[in-house]
Amino acid sequence: MFKSFNFRAALVGVAFLASVIFLMPTLSSIGHGMPKLPAWWKGALPEDPIHLGLDLKGGIHLVLGVETEKAIESTLDGISADIRQMLKKSGINYLEIERQGLKVVILLPDEAAANKTQKDILDKNYPRLALTPVVKEGGEVEMHLALSEKEMAEIRNYSVRQGVETIRNRIDQFGVAEPVIQRQGEDRILIQLPGINDPKRAKELIGRTARLEFKMVDENSLTAEKLWALVGQAETEKPGISDDPEALNKWLTGKIPAERMVLFQKVRDAETGRTRSEPFLLQSATVLSGDALRDAGVRLDRQFGTPYVSISLNEMGARVFEQVTGENVKRRLAIILDNNVHSAPVIQERIGGGQASITGRFTMEEATDLAIVLRAGALPAPVKIEEERMVGPSLGKDSIRKGMIALVAGAILVFAFMIIYYRVGGVVAVIVLLFNMFFMVALLAGFKATLTFPGIAGIILTVGMAVDANVLIYERMREEIRLGKTARAVVEAGFEKANLTIIDANLTTLVAGLVLFQFGTGPVRGFAVTLSIGIFTTLFTALIISRLIFEYFYFRKGAKTLYV
């Protein structure tokens, strides 16, 4: 069947038609007098133009690392807060309870209390925590609670999965066309945002943990002077410690009353433009967290027209909020975002209905972004940027232009070279090369592969390398001509003998191409794609199309003289 001229001609015809169909959307997307897709096309035939990589289209590529350890820590923090509540409720006398690393440690005065804790609280509520009691000198008992490996793995896994969801929510609300948000490996999230003009804003929106907490301010235990002095002392002993709330509060243990913590509010001085940090003494227990949020939106202050974020709480949140505000009128409630005190308004009256507002010196943009991250929810664990690649729109356009110039220049040089050297054969080679490029681009569109800047280089290189197949065939033909064979026999022998060499030579390049595809990311992968596709189109065009052309003239038309 493959021997049949008509069959091969039909095959080329089908390939050509399919390529036209794949390329139509790309052509019509260029505009500028290019044909528009007819109505019947939609829904029946491919409609996507060639997908351009971020390096050509402009946009941002981010790989975030999820600090999954932090998700475990915060689970344990929740457990220890919970146990503390229960210890208080059941009247068990405990000395201390806190999370140490990846363990919760409860210090109890004696064995009796320890047994009661285990029986009444731990066995009932946390049967799956691994428990190790350590009896200390003087009869004190330290109970160590730890999560199993399996549970920790689950929390890690969940924190990444949930992180992907949360970030997708945020980006959807921010409004980006065709974003890519994917989990990558164990603890990474890959994000691609095409056409982003403000990478800084996008990064802030994505990277924020957005953990919202409400805590009561303790204004009675320490004077403001004492608090400032303590913070100052910490900073002289360990410079930079105030930037790390966890380390600071560890240092402060024993120096401030139990179950209190210090967090800062960053205040921007309107005159100097500098920010300074003001410490707040807070009750450690969280009154309400972002989990209780139902919705958040931007509102404008009626009096001053300044934007603020209004939040509405779910039913349970609303109940708690009403109770807490009712009990604490004239005291201050701190609104904390990612361990920074955002504001600490004085509660004027009991607030029912579950409506609250976060005010501050927001710009409209800041308020909008805050509302978005609050609506989308907090990340279960903080993330940090591990890889970032941003290409501005003008550079992308520039790259396309440079790539096209190089492509045209390279092609013209090769075409001229081939025609000068092989004359008629050269013209055939040029036709075959044009087919080759045409099929390559069509396959790129058909496979929905991504065309990148190095990918364009791959197309140019393919033009150079594809010549090899023709050269191998023509040089063979010349050898056969010298042996004095007829044109027909020369064509036949030329192709037969060159076939295997062409296949072998091309497939080794495919080895390199496939390895690159496996290993490469982004632009490099785009190069591997065009290189590999180019090998197939080269084989197809050189072995089938170019042969058809020769066979047509020398078998069908009976041409006698071979110009190669």
Next chain:
Amino acid sequence: MLELIKPGTKYDFIGWRKKAYVISGLAVGISIIAVLVMGGPPQGVDFRGGTEIQIAFAQPVPIEKLRANLDKTGISGISVQRFGEKNKEEYLIGFPAVGQDASARVLDSLRSEFGEKTLELKREEAVGPRVGKELRQKGLLATIIALLGILIYVAWRFEFRYGAGAVIALLHDLIIAYGFMTIFRYELSLTSLASLLTLAGYSVNDTIVIFDRMRENLRKQSRLRFDEIINLSINETLSRSIITNGATYLTILAIFFFGGPVLKDFSFVLLIGGITGTYSTVYIASPILLLWKQKFGKKKK
């Protein structure tokens, strides 16, 4: 008929192999010394880690003013260099820190001195230490896998010694390309690593064409000695080698001159590889077959 190489050439390539060994030995030796002394080509941000920002100004800004401004940001290890075409006000700023803070600080500082509108952020690449290390490992692994893959493919299509010959010729090309990158300070990045692997593919491509001809001639011309077969095969394919490589070289030159700075490192590797690839096929891969036969061929009998 236009013929660069007249048919029936009888160049004694194998006879010149001793001289070729000296040339290759020198080239490889210089490359290795350059790599050892200079520590290899400059590492791009992909492998080294850190941040690189490409910016463009609407009006001329002297580099000294830029430096002074950047020094004030207090970011350590910051570097500036001109980038791209000569007539454009484009700069590349690099520093080891990765993360939102540092790059924002740089841009804010520049914008406040030179004006919001005149500065355009064209590109930013930041690679954290963990990713940088992974890319290094993956890059090395990819190179090894590619070489093994080629060895296996050639060994499968021909014989093991052909595979070995092809891979040794290939290593020769890669070492020299790497050496040139070191000496001429072309950056080792993901893209230039891709071109090293492409070079590997192309270098073997040439080798295969000649090996293929040897296989054919071994069948046809059973009376010739092996070294005569090699010479004959190289001579017969000489015209093709020159024309194909000429054509490919034209396209690489097009990329080198028109493709802009991003593709410059990429095409530089191929410019070097285009020359060494053909040379090594003739003078490295083929003589190794002969050596191999002389060393191991007799044992079989």
